Amino acid sequence: MTVNDDSFTSWKNREEIAESMIPIIGKLHREQDVTVLVHSRSLVNKSVVSILKTHRFARQIDGEELSVTETLPFLQTLTTLDLGPCQIDIGVLAADYKTDDRGLSVAEFTAEAVAGATGENKIERRDGRDVVLYGFGRIGRLVARLLIEKAGSGNGLRLRAIVVRGGGDQDLVKRASLLRRDSIHGQFQGTITVDEANSTIVANGNTIKVIYANDPSEVDYTAYGIENAILIDNTGKWRDREGLSKHLRPGIDKVVLTAPGKGDVPNIVHGVNHDTIKPDEQVISCASCTTNAIVPPLKAMDDEYGVLRGHVETVHSFTNDQNLLDNYHKADRRGRSAPLNMVITETGAASAVAKALPDLKAPITGSSIRVPVPDVSIAILSLRLGRETTREEVLEYLRDVSLHSPLKRQIDFTTAPDAVSRQRVRLLVPGHPGRPARLRRGVPDLPGPGGLIPAPRHPSTAARRTPRPRGVRASCCGSRPWRCAAAPSPSRWSRASPPPPCCPHCPSPATTCSSSTGSGSPCWRGDSAGTPAGTSP
Numbered sequence: 333m334t335v336n337d338d339s340f341t342s343w344k345n346r347e348e349i350a351e352s353m354i355p356i357i358g359k360l361h362r363e364q365d366v367t368v369l370v371h372s373r374s375l376v377n378k379s380v381v382s383i384l385k386t387h388r389f390a391r392q393i394d395g396e397e398l399s400v401t402e403t404l405p406f407l408q409t410l411t412t413l414d415l416g417p418c419q420i421d422i423g424v425l426a427a428d429y430k431t432d433d434r435g436l437s438v439a440e441f442t443a444e445a446v447a448g449a450t451g452e453n454k455i456e457r458r459d460g461r462d463v464v465l466y467g468f469g470r471i472g473r474l475v476a477r478l479l480i481e482k483a484g485s486g487n488g489l490r491l492r493a494i495v496v497r498g499g500g501d502q503d504l505v506k507r508a509s510l511l512r513r514d515s516i517h518g519q520f521q522g523t524i525t526v527d528e529a530n531s532t533i534v535a536n537g538n539t540i541k542v543i544y545a546n547d548p549s550e551v552d553y554t555a556y557g558i559e560n561a562i563l564i565d566n567t568g569k570w571r572d573r574e575g576l577s578k579h580l581r582p583g584i585d586k587v588v589l590t591a592p593g594k595g596d597v598p599n600i601v602h603g604v605n606h607d608t609i610k611p612d613e614q615v616i617s618c619a620s621c622t623t624n625a626i627v628p629p630l631k632a633m634d635d636e637y638g639v640l641r642g643h644v645e646t647v648h649s650f651t652n653d654q655n656l657l658d659n660y661h662k663a664d665r666r667g668r669s670a671p672l673n674m675v676i677t678e679t680g681a682a683s684a685v686a687k688a689l690p691d692l693k694a695p696i697t698g699s700s701i702r703v704p705v706p707d708v709s710i711a712i713l714s715l716r717l718g719r720e721t722t723r724e725e726v727l728e729y730l731r732d733v734s735l736h737s738p739l740k741r742q743i744d745f746t747t748a749p750d751a752v753s754r755q756r757v758r759l760l761v762p763g764h765p766g767r768p769a770r771l772r773r774g775v776p777d778l779p780g781p782g783g784l785i786p787a788p789r790h791p792s793t794a795a796r797r798t799p800r801p802r803g804v805r806a807s808c809c810g811s812r813p814w815r816c817a818a819a820p821s822p823s824r825w826s827r828a829s830p831p832p833p834c835c836p837h838c839p840s841p842a843t844t845c846s847s848s849t850g851s852g853s854p855c856w857r858g859d860s861a862g863t864p865a866g867t868s869p
Contacts, residue, residue, distance in 0.1 A: 349400040350383040356407050361484050365417035365457060368407065370398065372421065372740050377481060377521065390423055392745075393735050402426045409442040416454025417487070420446060460490040462561035464553065466579060468496050470652065471566040471590050473511050480535045481521055492558050493541040494533075495551060504542055508533050516707045516757060553583025566590040573597050576615045586614055592684055593617030599687040601627045603742045619688060622646050622681035622700075625711045627688045628742035630696075632733045637726075638718025639694045646679055646700040648709040654702065666702075675702040681711075708753035 353375070360366040361376045368375045371393050373386045383400065390398035403422045406429075410420060429441050436444070447453065463479060465472045472494070479491040496507070508526045511533070513519060522536035533540045545551050553561060563584045568591040570576050576597065579587045593599050599619040600606050604627050609616060618624070626644050633639055650670035654661070661667030665675045682698030694716075734745035 346384055346400050347380055349404055350380040353383060353400065353404060353407055354378075354380070356411060360410060360415070363485060364415050365485050365487055366410065366415050367419040367484075368410070369419055369421045370403065370423035371735070376484075387423070390427075393423075393427075398423055398426060405438040406442050409439045410446070412439070413443060413446065413450050414454065415446065415450055417457055418446075418449040418455070420449070457485070457487045460486050460488060462492045462558050462583075463489050464493045464495065464558065464561050464563045464584065465491065466495045466548070466563055466565045467567035468494050468507055468510075469566060472564075473514070474517065475564060475566065475590070476511060476535075476540075477517075477520060480538050483536065483538060489562070491538055491540055492561065493543055493553070493556060495543045495545055495548075497546055498544045504528050504531060504533070507542070511535065548578040548581060551581055553581060556583075558583040560585045562586045562588060564588045564590060571597070571617075573615055580614060586616075589615070589617040591617065592620045592623065592680055599623065599684055601688045601742075603628055603739050604631050605688050619684055620681060621709065622648070622679060622711055623684040623688060624742070625709070626681060626713055627685060628739050629730070629733075630685065630692070630713065630715075631689060632730065632737070632739055632743065633713075633715060633717070633726075634689070634692055634694075636729055637721060639692065640716045640718055641694050642696045642713060642715040644679075644681055644696065644698045645712045645714070646681060646698065646709060647712075648677075648679075648700055648702050649705045649707050650675075650702050670702065671704045673704065676700070677702055705753060708756045710753070 357368045357375050358377075360368060370386045371390055373389060375383055375386060378386065387398045387400055387403065390396070403426050406422045406425045410422075425442060425445055428445070429438065432441060443450070449455070465476060468476070476491055476494070479489055482488070483490065494507075496503075499506070505526055505528070508524050511520060512524045520535070525534040526532075527534065531542050531544075533542060541556050543551055543556065553559075561584050563579045563586070565576060565579060565587060568589075570578065571589060571591055572594040573596060576587050576589060576593075589597065593616070597615055597617050598609065598613065599617045600609060601619055601624050619627075622644070630639065630642070654666050654670035654675070655668070656671065657669050659667055663677070666677065668675060677700050679698045679700035681700075682696045685692065685696050730743070731745045733739055734743045737743075
């Protein structure tokens, strides 16, 4: 057998193993709300080649490619355990198993590692939460795709309705067609059926009611069986509390804006300040795409080095707000043809930093230019740091943050010399149509917002280097089981020392916490050995 034949045989064997993993991953996701990851990359709804490429990504973390032959035994073991809703990283499990010298079998090691999400410690599955999209433009359709693709067992977020203004004949068919095919993000991954008689779109089995209304005051959502719902306003028409509060109609409990909020509307960047949401807050903003791009790396740099001042330069793709051809526009220069011009414009990202990072006292300035590409933007941060460092130290620190910190869902890292914007198109992260901040040579390169899965604040360097159990994290807060989502500051501990109380409602580390993090999420705690002790809904 030649070398080429040997390589091809190996590839076919790995393909066969990856094929066998797909039904296991799907069943865990559908029946137990378990999301399987490899180094924070989800394997749910992935193809054979995508699973193999995700395993190959491990080279950037462990220095060598991770084989599906190594992770399959861990995946098979998960099917034998009484797991509750959680996220389990089989890449981390495989890496930690290699360094474990206790002689445990894969089954024994896995059962111990995920003990905090099994049996009496597991989170009980809850009923799904209704979601309504107010508006069905570019952002609305991408959010719809994500909600549908991540529906799982149906016990999470469930897209129940879309509210739009009437558009005449064939309106429903045209809107379904736009959901089915996107010129930038490609085909919808699934099937879509239109029921004009009942004004519904059925996407991957999710029945979505299309409600026609010209104003929020016209809709009573309870008439459609919608209760306690989260309404996502992606129109941008209302951005202050007074305007957004119009959505708080019967059946609506919370309002989320997909644009920067004005006035006292909280601008939330997950992984940075999501833990500041008050339980009774009904109106929040996801901030802007640029804000979501720069705030996570800015926070990481401030935590480690201190930031004295900074400037952000954004090179932004054109948007629907600009004109296709020259025409009148109320804003300066935006009336000029978007596909033909670079257009200098303003950005509110610098001022939005103060809302997301109130503890950052450094002045941040900003400038922006729109360029003739339809998707992906670049944000370049220039920072004056509080202490001396080297380029190599900063790069290593940012790489570590992107791989191991709670901000790894928001920050990515690459050293590819040929990285360009086009390769970031069509890569969606859960919860928001965009891409995570991409770091190259220490600067944010390809920005975009983070996911819906919250991540707590970034810990100090000393805390990050503390030995810790790894491999499983609670779906309630998107973190690992030794971190409390309700804690006002990082609280991480080693196997040898007990954790502090996770929040004011927890009198001691080992007691059951019944508090809410502000989004209905429970806390993780630990026992005296630093292992997960369970959760309380």
